[in-house]
Amino acid sequence: MNQSILFSDDLTVELEKKCVRFSAQQMGSLINCSVSFSWLEEESGESICHHDKANEVFNQLRFDIEEKAEALIEDEEFNASGEIEIN
Template sequence: MNQSILFPDMQEWNAELKAVTFPAQQSGALIECIVSVDELMKLSGMTINSEQEALAVFASVRFDLEELAEELIEDEAFNQFGQIEVMS
């Protein structure tokens, strides 16, 4: 794991995006990472019907999501808003 990218133990539900957002820090810069409900269901094989379920599933696959986000950050695969959209 690249120690220059850190993932604080924080996440929140974004109802507008229907996604969980979580931060990453690289060289002091804060990067917003986003994972959609559809992607969470794909990664986990579970059905998500609520915010609470989305956050619980996120917690269960967090390590995998952080690895995917780290690769995308290293590849500088930012979207038009400067965010990382985590996809497997």
């Protein structure tokens, strides 16, 4: 794991956008990241229909999510808003 990318423990579940938002820091820069409910559902095999379930599944898959986000950051796969999206 690249120690220059640090992930915080902040999580925001956005039910209307069907994603969980979290952040990372790389060399002092804040990087907003999100993972879609569909990705979480596919990886976990569980349905996400409410806030608590999204938190639970995110935390179960945290290592995999951070690993995926780290790879996207290193490959500079930012969207038009400068964010990382795992879909």
